[in-house]
Amino acid sequence: MRRVATGLLVAMAGLFLVARFNAGGHPAWGYVQAFAEAAMVGGLADWFAVTALFRHPLGLPIPHTAIVPRNKDRIGDTLAVFLKDNFLIPRVVAQRMRGIDIAGAAGRWLTEGNATAAGGRMRYGAARLAANILESLDQERLGGMVRGALSGQLRRLDVAPLLGQALEAAIADGRHGPLMDGTIRRAARILESNQHLIRAMVHERAGAVLRWTGLDETLANKIIDGLEKLVHAMADDPDHPLRAKAEEGLAQLAHDLQHDPATQAKVARFKDEMLDNPALGNWWQGVWETMRAGLLRMARDPDAMMAGRLGEALRQLGTTLQSDPVLAATINRFARRAVVGAASDYGDAIVRLVSDTVRGWDAATITGRLENAVGRDLQYIRINGTLVGGIVGLAIHAIDGWL
Known part of the structure; x- marks a missing residue:
């Protein structure tokens, strides 16, 4: 021109x-x-x-x-003030956001966007960005941050009342029955595989007369037979007295976990000892490396990710966002408040960014x-x-x- x-x-x-x-x-x-x-x-x-x-x-x-x-500095300042006074006012932002259906757009993209060229480019672009970020970060430091964050959260968490509430709820709903059955079956297998230890114990503690007459072997067999009958009786009879005693013990444990300071202190000490154990730190590191490797695999192959269970879950989420007006309204309200809050909290910073950028x-x-x-x-x-x-x-x- x-x-x-x-x-x-x-x-x-x-x-x-x-x-x-x-x-x-x-x-x-x-x-x-x-x-x-x-x-x-x-x-x-x-x-x-x-x-x-x-x-x-x-x-x-x-x-x-x-x-x-x-006048470039004055132009930058004027442009920044113009943006603040006309675009970054919370009232203006809220009014503009009321006309934007964030939930509907996200739902359509999750259900249909991957079939379009733009949706595919967006998916591959996001996947490449995620993979590049994961690969560029200092894995040793990031793994330490993850471990530290998890450890800090667990240290601040009062585990005993949560365990007590979960155990109490399981007992009230009868969900502890399979646990007790499994424990009894496990006890039966332990007893069967360790009969020689019982025989050796009876033989060592029996007198010379019993050993000479062979009655120690008979006594050991009687003890083993009695224990086996007791375990089988507990397994076959849900109303067995020992099962009732065990249930009373579980109920008392649930109560102590929620209300007894001494029990809660024991659980807290055990938790701290576990967290201080180097083996647990190595386990955390292994979990993080597994998570990171899985994230990298998904980021490098978004088609496989979207074709699997995660993709199906995301598509179901997209359908729900489009069909559930209450959920959509909640998400839109949250997005509107987040954007309005960002404009209110960071409007001055955005203005300074524009002004300083032009000045630079x-x-x-x-x-x-x-x-x-x-x-x-x-x-x-x-x-x-x-x-x-x-x-x-x-x-x-x-x-x-x-x-």
Whole structure:
């Protein structure tokens, strides 16, 4: 557009020379000359005005030229204030956010976006970004941060009351029955596999007479048979007295976990000992590495991720977001409050960011960016100035001729 405007100005100069050379040939050449002369004046004036916005015309330090470079700091401050006063007001942000259906857009993207080209590009872009972030982070430090965060949360957590409440709820709902059955079956297997220990214990503690007569073996068999019958009876009879005693013990344990300071202190000490154990730290590290490897696999192959259970869960979530108005309203309200809160809390920081960024640009950078943004329209001003000037000059010459 700059070449077009300059070319038009050169064309007017050429037309002026042609008209000036043929001025005596025909009266019409006078009108052509007047048109071309005024067009040159208008084009040159608008060239000067447009150029003066961004630089000194012809490099001459004419006053009130190079307006943008000289006032870039003021432009940045004015732009920042304009953004704050017209866009970052919480009331304006809230009013704008009321017309945006965040939940619906997220639901449509989760259910349909992956089938579109834009949705696929967004998914692959997000996956690459996530993979690059995970790979660029210091894994040793990040793993330590994860372990420290988990350990800190567990140390602050009062575990005993939670365990007590869970155990009490399980007993009330009868969910402890399978646990007791499993414990009894386990006891039966332990007894069966360790009969030799019972026989050895009886043999060592029996007197010489019993060992000489072989009664120690008979006594050991009786003890083993009695224990086996007791375990099988407990397994077969849900109302066995020992099971009732065990249930009473579990109920008392649930109560102590919630209300007995001594029991709670024991659980807290056990928890701290577990957390201080280096083996647990190694286990945390293994869990983190497994999680990181899984995240990297999903990020590198988003198609496989979306085709699996996670993808199905995300699609179901998208369907729910579109079909459940209560959930959608809740999410939209949360998003609106979050954006309004961000505008209220960080509006000044955003304004300072804009202002400081513009201040940090050098004069050539801001000149180039503004000229690229509005330069095409400014060249149209030069073209219009050339044509309008020519028309005005033609009109003045015609009026002068008539008078």
